[in-house]
Amino acid sequence: MVRLSRIALPTGLRRALTFWRRSIQARVVVSTLLLSAIVISAVGWFLLQQIRDGLLEHRAEVVVGEVEAEVAFNRDRLSAASGTEVNASVQRANLIGPIIEAGDSRGYGVVLGGPEGNDTGLADGGAHRTSGLELSSVPERLEEHFDGDNRPTAWTYTDIVRTLPDGTTESEPGIAVGSQVLLPADGDYYTIYFLFPLTEEEETLGLVTRALLTAAGLLLVLVAAITWLVTRQVVTPVRMARRVAERLAAGWLQERLRVTGEDDLARLATSFNQMASNLQRQIRQLEELSWVQRRFVSDVSHELRTPLTTVRMAGDVLHDARRDFDPVTARAAELLQAELDRFETLLVDLLEISRFDAGAAVLDVEDTNLLDVAHRIVDAARPLADQRGVQVVVEQPERPVRAEIDVRRVERILRNLVTNAIDHAFPDDLDHPIVVRMAADDQAAAITVRDHGVGLAPGESAMVFNRFWRSDPARARASGGTGLGLAIALEDAHLHGGWLQAWGRPGEGAQFRLTLPRRAGMPLRRSPLPLAPVDEVVLAESEPEETPASEPGREPSRGVPS
Structure with missing residues (x-):
């Protein structure tokens, strides 16, 4: 049979594994912490998703309302002007200029799309946009929505890309809102894209995330402390019972558990003490009975030696004279001699056993x-x-x-x-x-x-x-x-x-x-x-594996299973 050698583990890890196997309190605390961490993580993730969705939906409602108000104001302003008073380029500049200025003051970007009828899109009107704002900030799916004339206002999420003064670019999440405006000078529809960053929402979400993580950490510490306290109240009496049971097993029959209170553990301790008292009484009775039996065997063995000697002398006389007897009597003398030998051997064995029982060997x-x-x-x-x-x-x-x-x-x-x-x-x-x-x-x-x-x-x-x-x-x-x-x-x-x-x-x-x-x-x-x-x-x-006995020389007698 090939035996696998044990894997050598570091001393610290081996001690930790031993502590884990032997401590029910540690296993209960760690298991409770793991389950609590899983539940808290699931609840925290759900709350974060709900908060995130709520913040984005609220922000989207606000920006869409703001865009519709701004577009409505500019539509009214353009409709009040005569289409022949100015040319289309001047009127387009008069349209987008105030919107860009408003966007700069309120923190959002603006891009003007070209006339949809000429199929120029952003390429024609893209020059009219907030400084540093890249045209790629407008999603293609939002552009496709405004392929025709007089389309309703629409919005979507996007990444706002800006060019910094040093030539590098940066990106941040945002909301893109599009709306169309009819320019009276040329009768074409122009699409205006409003790009609102979500910086405040990100900061709010980060604050909420940190708050949830802090609360989760404190909650886990609280759960660990409560679990440790509760398990300690249960495990401590069990450990005391184990120590008392070990002392009872070692022969300290007077050991008892201390009983406090009237709960289930107190009743268990009372029952344990009653069991220990009954065992102590029965063991003492058995010890007394065993002592009486050993004393009886020893006394009987010694007392029988005197009459056995007398009977042996008479038996020897009869056995030596058996040739003078009739066959039946001679056979009886031989049987008497054999049984006397066996009886004497039995007495010798009983005396030897009594010496072992008394510890005198x-x-x-x-x-x-x-x-x-x-x-x-x-x-x-x-x-x-x-x-x-x-x-x-x-x-x-x-x-x-x-x-x-x-x-x-x-x-x-x-x-x-x-x-x-x-x-x-x-x-x-x-x-x-x-x-x-x-x-x-x-x-x-x-x-x-x-x-x-x-x-x-x-x-x-x-x-x-x-x-x-x-x-x-x-x-x-x-x-x-x-x-x-x-x-x-x-x-x-x-x-x-x-x-x-x-x-x-x-x-x-x-x-x-x-x-x-x-x-x-x-x-x-x-x-x-x-x-x-x-x-x-x-x-x-x-053949069974041989191991040293629990006491010197006390290897249990055992055979080999068939």
């Missing part, structure tokens, strides 16, 4: 070659294996496997694993021997015991270490175990700071792995041997 470590330990255990279990018709072999490791261990406890672990493998192996199966492997690296040493017997069903790889648990209670055990062997083995592994794990599949056998630190007290990171057997095809996919 200690290690007596020494640097030991695990290969020698494995050979001693296998040699001792060979009669049982021969009785079952199975073989137990120890593979030679590639390098010496040494570790600082309590030899007695590690021998007990291996003895339990080997005898369990013999008990659960298929009888007379010489083609699939029980294999004991071991390996070591710089930090850890590991031993695996592999059998090809009945195996473990899904979920049983963790239950197999429970006290008195058996996968099939109906099956007879060749070794006569008590049901506490693997539980004691697990405690022995934890006492070393190591792991004891199981893998299994129904009908394909099982493998147990013991991993121990090379040096006493050294933390474990991974095991030198895989948990799944090397003869399994699913090795790479099946």
